[in-house]
Amino acid sequence: MKKYLILLLVGIALHQHGNAQQAKPHHLFTAGVASGLMGGLFEGFYPVSKLLQHGNFGLGAPDKIDGELLVLNGVAYQTTSTGATRVLPGNHLVSFAMVHPFVTKRRLRAPAVISKSMFFTMLDTLMPQKNGLYAVHIKGRFKYLKTRAFPPVTSHPYPTLASMIPQQKFFEFENIEGELVGYRLPAYMDNTNISGYHFHFLSADKKHGGHIVDLTLSGVTIEIDQLESYTVELPDTEEFRHFDFHQNRAEDIKQVERGSKE
Structure with missing residues (x-):
């Protein structure tokens, strides 16, 4: 009986250690490569159930670019180009996503009314390390929001994401309650991830969302x-193995982020 209890306790300890390794604090886990997504690697390859083992907070792209992905409080949400938002099942595959276990290091209230540019300027003062990795969670009321979602691709060869900008669908909201999930990542992470600010939205009633x-x-x-490290899980697919990464897609990333060619 004593031997059984020892083995049981060792098993529990190993299980807990495994979970800690999967969701390492202050560590950003990325499935896929951002420049590959920009170039047309839209096929989902990483299941949501596995993604959530690495974090409870994050964002990304669903299988075949069918809208926008947001992870909040350990739940994955998809906002499609119709504007509909739903909880994704564990077997849904994502084509690109970054998540981590969110731990609040600093909390404050923003001024009553502030624009996007003023907001980002203010955040810069709160995150002074230009080469640091930061996660940002915003919750409350938004006087105005404009979000977007891409439609799904249906057949090969897939286009580049920047070429799909004219097809994106926009949604506008006034005086809406909700949350923003986002990151500010440094320039050296461009092409593998997305540098600068990147936010997705989820309304309080869980019915609306999209890329900000x-x-x-x-x-x-x-x-x-503030995060301390990151890893990238590469797709084990035929498309990824033959994808040409020589092209610098930094400008494509910027256009997709702002939702405009200009």
């Missing part, structure tokens, strides 16, 4: 987490 194009805040709480 523009916003005006109106009374929100800001939570910041």
